[in-house]
Amino acid sequence: MSDEAAGSRHPTRVVLVDDQSLLRAAFRMIFDETDDIRVVGEAADGDQGLAVVRDKRPDVVLMDIRMPGMDGVEATRRIREDCAFAKVLILTTFDLDEYVYDALRAGASGFLLKDTLAEDLLSAVRAVASGAAVTGPTVTRRLIDHYVRREPETSQAERLRALTARELEVLTMIARGRSNSEIAREMYLSDGTVRTHVGRIFAKLRLRDRVQAVILGYECGLVPRGRE
Known part of the structure; x- marks a missing residue:
């Protein structure tokens, strides 16, 4: 996105939901370097995340998949049911993760590895905010193919x-x-x-x-x- 285009729109509002405070801090630092993405809230688990999303009404939620209490799958389902204005981007350690499939079914717009490059993270958030999915169909099918066994x-x-x-x-x-x-x-x-x-x-x-x-x-x- 060009500086001119970024300046002509309201910043994309993001909520970070992850039980690792250092990871949330690292992501916040990346977003703070941009003019078109702004972190408006953080949470350490799904329950807190749902409350923050309801309060802050973000455009995009970066959601950890595995957390104590309410995990990222259930939090994604609740957000998509109750707060449809917010799109969810799942964070995972492994690209082939059975929980990611469940989160995609629950309404997530895609997933990213936690060690993704900063430029890819920014591009993914911008894409999801614009209504696109950041996980290509081929990768999604590979994930489905690996974990799902049913007629x-x-x-x-x-x-x-x-x-x-x-x-x-x-x-x-x-x-x-x-x-x-x-x-x-x-x-x-x-x-x-x-x-x-x-x-x-x-x-x-x-x-x-x-x-x-x-x-x-x-x-x-x-x-x-x-x-x-």
Whole structure:
């Protein structure tokens, strides 16, 4: 983001939720060096985090996945249910972490490793604040593939009845990790037509982003395990 663009908008408001005070301090120092991101609150566990989010109304919550008391998965679920204005970015030590999958299902917009570079942290917060997901579909599918062992969920698959045949085809492509431009090329459609289909799919299925679309596609059996 350019300095001019950053200055033309209100700073992104961030709440830090992690039981490691040194990590919270390190992240705060990184954000304090920017003009477009401001830390408005901190918490050491999920219970405190939920209270701070309700009070401070941040744009983005950086959420530790494993904490005493209420963990990051349950805190994410509560925030997405009660404080939908706040988007959640999960912090984890390992990129293949079974709890991350649960947090993505609960509504998190993506995840970051705790040792991520400062520039990547800033980019991720800006992306999530703008409504994007920071975890690519391929990485999300790898996480799902590694930890989930189950047959397609009938209740989830029934949701797909709301889609047209073409929309179902587009959703399948999203679940396989294809970008809009790749979908357009493979299906011989214009970029605008693909964007329209994606928008309708998200609206009909009440999906927030492509990460949730990948999870739903997997749970409905659109993409078999182990297939890229």
